[in-house]
C-alpha cells in the first residue's frame with residue numbers, strides 16, 4: 001500500500017523532498033497534496049510535481065483525509081505550529097531539522113505526538129545515509145578500539161541566504177548547520193547526556209550566531225567538539241578517533257557518500273537521479289529517510305529508532321545550552 005504524503009510549504013527543501021518521493025515506486029509512496037500560504041504558489045508547485053491537490057493554507061491540507069503523513073518544509077519557527085496542526089488532525093509527521101527553535105518547542109511537539117499515539121520524526125536525514133550506517137557498524141564492531149574523541153565541522157558562507165541571517169526566523173549556524181555536527185557526536189556517544197558543555201562564538205550583525213565552537217564532555221572521559229559557521233568555509237568533515245584508529249566521514253558530512261576507516265576509503269554512491277534538479281547538495285539522499293518513514297509506519301512505530309524523539313529533545317537541550325553560553329536568544333524563546 002502506498003504511503004500518501006502531504007507537503008507543507010513549497011520552498012526549496014520541499015521541492016527537493018518531493019522530487020525524491022516521485023522517484024520512488026508509486027506503489028510505495030505518493031504525493032497526494034501540497035499546501036502553501038499562497039494558493040497560486042501551491043498550484044504552481046503542484047503542476048511542477050504532478051500533485052493532484054493544492055491548498056492555499058496548511059489547515060486545509062491537515063483536514064485532507066487522503067493525507068497520511070505530513071512533511072514539514074517550512075522555516076524553523078513555523079515547524080512547531082505546523083507540526084501541532086498536523087498532529088491535531090491525526091497525521092503522522094516528518095518535520096525538517098531543527099524540529100524546534102528550542103527544547104521547549106521540541107518537548108511540546110513530542111508530548112502532543114505521544115498523547116495522540118502518532119508518529120513524529122525529526123528529518124535528521126544524515127543518519128540514514130549508507131556511509132553513516134557503515135560508520136555505526138564500524139563502531140559497533142570495535143574497529144577503532146576504545147573511543148577517545150570526535151570532531152565535526154560544518155561551515156559555509158550563507159550570508160546571501162535570507163533565512164540564515166534572519167533573527168526573526170531563528171537563523172544562524174547552530175540550528176541549521178551545528179545540529180548536523182551535534183547529532184554525529186551524540187550518535188557516536190550513544191545518545192548520552194554530556195556531563196559538561198562549553199562554547200565560544202561570534203555573533204553576526206543581525207543577532208544570529210555567526211561562528212561557534214562547542215566542547216562536550218561525555219561520561220567515561222571521552223569528548224566531542226564541533227564548529228559551525230555561516231560566514232566561513234570549514235572542512236565539513238567528521239573524524240572519530242579511538243585507541244585502534246581513526247574513521248572519517250568526508251565532506252559533505254551532512255549528506256555523505258564517503259567513509260574512510262583506518263585509511264581504507266569506502267564509497268556509497270547516491271541512487272541515480274537522471275535529469276532531476278535539486279536545490280541542495282546530494283538531495284537524492286533524502287530517499288533514505290523517506291523509505292525509513294514508510295518502514296516505521298508499516299511496523300506501527302510511533303517514532304524512529306534511528307532518530308528517536310528523546311534524541312531530538314537531547315539535541316535541542318544541548319543547543320539551548322550552547323546558545324545560552326554564547327548569548328544568543330531568538331524571539332521564540334520567550335513563548
Ligand SMILES: NC(=O)C1=CN([C@@H]2O[C@H](COP(=O)(O)OP(=O)(O)OC[C@H]3O[C@@H](n4cnc5c(N)ncnc54)[C@H](OP(=O)(O)O)[C@@H]3O)[C@@H](O)[C@H]2O)C=CC1
Nearest residue numbers: 009010011012013014036037073074075076096097098280
Ligand atoms: N535536509 C536538508 O538537506 C535541508 C533542510 N532544510 C531545512 O528545511 C527548512 C526550510 O528550508 P528552505 O527550504 O531553505 O526554506 P525556504 O526559504 O525555501 O522557506 C520554506 C517555506 O517557509 C515559509 N516561509 C518562508 N519565510 C517565511 C516567513 N518569514 N514566515 C513564515 N513562513 C515563511 C514559506 O512557506 P510557503 O511555501 O507556505 O509560503 C516557504 O516556502 C529549514 O528549517 C531548514 O533547516 C533546508 C535545506 C536543506
Ligand SMILES: O=C(O)[C@H](O)[C@H](O)[C@H](O)CO
Nearest residue numbers: 158161164176177254280
Ligand atoms: O540542512 C541543510 O543542509 C542546510 O539548511 C543547508 O544546507 C544550508 O542552509 C545551506 O543551504
